[in-house]
Amino acid sequence: METKNIRVFFSKTGRAIYISHLDLYRLFQRSIKRSKLPVWETEGFNPHVYITFALPLALGTAGICESLDLKLTEEICREELISRFNDALPRDIRVTDAAEPVMKPTEIALSEYEARFECDNAAFAEFLSSEHIMTEKKTKRGIAELDLKEHLSILGQSDGYLRFTFPSGTEFNINAGLLFDAFEKQTGTEIYTLRITRTAIKCRNGENFH
Amino acid sequence: MTYKDKLDRILLKVQKPSRYIGGELNSVEKDPAKVTMRFAFCFPDTYDIGMSHLGMKILYSLINEVPGYWCERVYMPLPDMEEQMRKNDILLYGLESLQPIKDADFIGFTLQYELSFSNILAMLDLAGLPVYAKDRPDLTPIVCAGGPCVCNAEPIADFVDLCILGEGEEVNLELMRLLEQCKAEGTDKHEFLVRAAKIEGIYVPSLYEIEYNDDCTIKSITPSEGAPCKVRKRIIKDFDRVFYPETFVVPFSEIVHDRAVVEVLRGCIRGCRFCQAGYLYRPFREKTVETIEKETISLCESTGYDEVSLTSLSTSDHSEIERMLGTLANYSDAARVNLSLPSLRIDSFSKELVDRIKSVRKSGLTFAPEAGTQRLRDVINKNITEENVMNSCRIAFEGGYNAVKLYFMLGLPTETMEDIDGIADLCQKIIDLFYSIENRPKGGIKISVSLSTFIPKPFTPFQFEPQPTEDVIRERQKHLMEVVNKKRVTVSRSHFDVTHLEAALARGDRRLSAVIYAAWKKGCKLDGWTEYYKYDKWMEAFKECGIDPAFYVNRPRSYDEIMPWDHMDVLLTKEFLIRENMQAHEARPTPNCRKACAGCGVNKCVGRPCFDYS
Ligand code: SF4
Numbered sequence: 001m002e003t004k005n006i007r008v009f010f011s012k013t014g015r016a017i018y019i020s021h022l023d024l025y026r027l028f029q030r031s032i033k034r035s036k037l038p039v040w041e042t043e044g045f046n047p048h049v050y051i052t053f054a055l056p057l058a059l060g061t062a063g064i065c066e067s068l069d070l071k072l073t074e075e076i077c078r079e080e081l082i083s084r085f086n087d088a089l090p091r092d093i094r095v096t097d098a099a100e101p102v103m104k105p106t107e108i109a110l111s112e113y114e115a116r117f118e119c120d121n122a123a124f125a126e127f128l129s130s131e132h133i134m135t136e137k138k139t140k141r142g143i144a145e146l147d148l149k150e151h152l153s154i155l156g157q158s159d160g161y162l163r164f165t166f167p168s169g170t171e172f173n174i175n176a177g178l179l180f181d182a183f184e185k186q187t188g189t190e191i192y193t194l195r196i197t198r199t200a201i202k203c204r205n206g207e208n209f210h
Numbered sequence: 211m212t213y214k215d216k217l218d219r220i221l222l223k224v225q226k227p228s229r230y231i232g233g234e235l236n237s238v239e240k241d242p243a244k245v246t247m248r249f250a251f252c253f254p255d256t257y258d259i260g261m262s263h264l265g266m267k268i269l270y271s272l273i274n275e276v277p278g279y280w281c282e283r284v285y286m287p288l289p290d291m292e293e294q295m296r297k298n299d300i301l302l303y304g305l306e307s308l309q310p311i312k313d314a315d316f317i318g319f320t321l322q323y324e325l326s327f328s329n330i331l332a333m334l335d336l337a338g339l340p341v342y343a344k345d346r347p348d349l350t351p352i353v354c355a356g357g358p359c360v361c362n363a364e365p366i367a368d369f370v371d372l373c374i375l376g377e378g379e380e381v382n383l384e385l386m387r388l389l390e391q392c393k394a395e396g397t398d399k400h401e402f403l404v405r406a407a408k409i410e411g412i413y414v415p416s417l418y419e420i421e422y423n424d425d426c427t428i429k430s431i432t433p434s435e436g437a438p439c440k441v442r443k444r445i446i447k448d449f450d451r452v453f454y455p456e457t458f459v460v461p462f463s464e465i466v467h468d469r470a471v472v473e474v475l476r477g478c479i480r481g482c483r484f485c486q487a488g489y490l491y492r493p494f495r496e497k498t499v500e501t502i503e504k505e506t507i508s509l510c511e512s513t514g515y516d517e518v519s520l521t522s523l524s525t526s527d528h529s530e531i532e533r534m535l536g537t538l539a540n541y542s543d544a545a546r547v548n549l550s551l552p553s554l555r556i557d558s559f560s561k562e563l564v565d566r567i568k569s570v571r572k573s574g575l576t577f578a579p580e581a582g583t584q585r586l587r588d589v590i591n592k593n594i595t596e597e598n599v600m601n602s603c604r605i606a607f608e609g610g611y612n613a614v615k616l617y618f619m620l621g622l623p624t625e626t627m628e629d630i631d632g633i634a635d636l637c638q639k640i641i642d643l644f645y646s647i648e649n650r651p652k653g654g655i656k657i658s659v660s661l662s663t664f665i666p667k668p669f670t671p672f673q674f675e676p677q678p679t680e681d682v683i684r685e686r687q688k689h690l691m692e693v694v695n696k697k698r699v700t701v702s703r704s705h706f707d708v709t710h711l712e713a714a715l716a717r718g719d720r721r722l723s724a725v726i727y728a729a730w731k732k733g734c735k736l737d738g739w740t741e742y743y744k745y746d747k748w749m750e751a752f753k754e755c756g757i758d759p760a761f762y763v764n765r766p767r768s769y770d771e772i773m774p775w776d777h778m779d780v781l782l783t784k785e786f787l788i789r790e791n792m793q794a795h796e797a798r799p800t801p802n803c804r805k806a807c808a809g810c811g812v813n814k815c816v817g818r819p820c821f822d823y824s
Contacts, residue, residue, distance in 0.1 A: 015233030018221055019462045023228060027462060030514030031235070047546060048516075060222045088514065090235040090462075177222075193215055 003071040007101040016092035035088035040071035111168040112200035220294040228462040229257035232305030250311035254329035262467035271455035302337040321359035324715035332735040362775035367415035368723035376443030407437040411444035440779040449495035457512035469517035470509040478523040479803040486667035578617040582632025621664040663709040671790030707745035719774035783811040
């Protein structure tokens, strides 16, 4: 069957940030079924809609440039695809765009985040300027020491606000939340109402993933 | 700070946070400024369980169809969430508005099993409300309860303001209109309750006085202020046209029954004498194949579920089951959804049909003979014969199955060790049958036997019967283990601790409110969960209140004893229950309702015979 690859861009905000990656996968499968869009399904005893996500988003983090790939079995215009998706999705997940994929998910290098939070501002500024920000990260081989500072680049900063990037991708990935966990742990103080949004996904060549 | 902000602070600290935030597909959001009645619909168990419950889905959609009425879902948080809520001053809230339910007009609990009673207290407390009805003087929120357990709501009588007896599809809205009117008139709570008690199906416990005899049995039940002597349950007469939701809320996370569900019939013709549902949901009413098909398609399309299941007490008894399954299988093949049919009696269907329905293949073969000998099956009126079981097993084995699951009950009235031997014998016959089949599947046969304990329930012919004591039950369990073929049969047993409490609560009276309160104070909640159930605390609570559970559990009750639920009229006569009880003791079965009417009384109230017997 002739199929066409499509990359669907969506946002995941509000109440939807608590949907785990696995549940998001099931959610999109059902939504596609609901939308009756001509999306290619796998063959076999238990056929299912074939979709792949470019990059998982950590539980609790919002995203405005998330994407998934699927195959269409019929030509369908961009506007219709978007509106049929949105009719079938819960309120806090919105499809924003759809296009033929250009880059491969393996080219993804980093994510840009925006965080708004309430905490002891002086302590946070001091924390950010320290030479190392050591934390532990779960890897396949167990727990490893990791210096967050080494991977962090700050794009903008004011009281209760931080714009920054962390490495992302299939090889190496740091969840944005780790930075704030590390702060709480190191200073023994609490962060209130932390809201993190992934605002961009960048490839190795510096371009936005699209 | 809004509740959403507060929740954002804690949700990443709890397991599976998406079940505490709402916003799922098809959940209903309304503009609070335009809402005149807010109904907080509480399922007194966790989200994963409550979200699977069909009755709640029906009433949720029904109420939300009314402009200005807003029904929200509320579930019991697990301990990790409760701890965070308490630490951060978050009161129990509705998943739609994320606003505290104490500000709702109604807080309605659906009571599906007795072990959820303590959760009512836990949830009221988390909502920031006093648990005793008498300590909530304001008109709103009105705390009400519905569901099968309110056929004997006495154990929770002190906590709820009113109960809704029977099917809620019509009466719920009547009740909401009344409250809306009372709010406008500025009447007080008492006046509202007195007026509510005049609606058919509404039971206001505080309007009834109970007097006791010296032996602790009930002497009299006296209504006051115009409340009816007998509260008559509500039923939907035109079941084919009863409201059914076009869509379900689709949860983000996986829940127990994560699929579309269509109710094909209500009631049951079988009359198994231990089965409360079989009596409570009378009369038998079914939907037409066309209605079932329409509802199936609408639900699948609006939810995106790829599995739909048909539900009822006994789907095989639908008068047009073959045509129904054929029609639905055509749809499910075309739409690529799985059709699943729990508890189908496969011996009554053509093989092609069984083969077409995938889940029958998936879930394996289950039977519920409930008792080991024909004599005892006649006592309980379970009309499965050994021949039925053997025929179905043969079909199944020849079709490639090699696992069978059998359900039995221990402690049934008149049961002896011979009946226990009967269980082992039946297993052995199935094993022998398996090995006598030439083209049997490879690998040996596996039988799993699940043993539950008989619990006498109100409004069944066994409401007069005692539950055997712990020693007797244990002895019978032990005996079965000695006689059963252990190589091929695995036996799982229910926990005595749990059935014991369930038995006490099921046939309890108002004095148990104090026990439930004491147990809850000792930390009892989520009693349906093995990991949270605290039997010793419950027993302490009984003791402190000076009440012996054996009074409710192990005592035979005479036919003329006033039962705590005698002022409830579920449309069955007591004479009928007594007649059935006598027949049981003579091991005489009663034909199913389609064959002959046993005269339970329901037809008189409906005003026509249940079936066309001509
Ligand atoms: S009235 Fe007769 S047919 Fe109807 S439910 Fe009762 S026993 Fe069955």
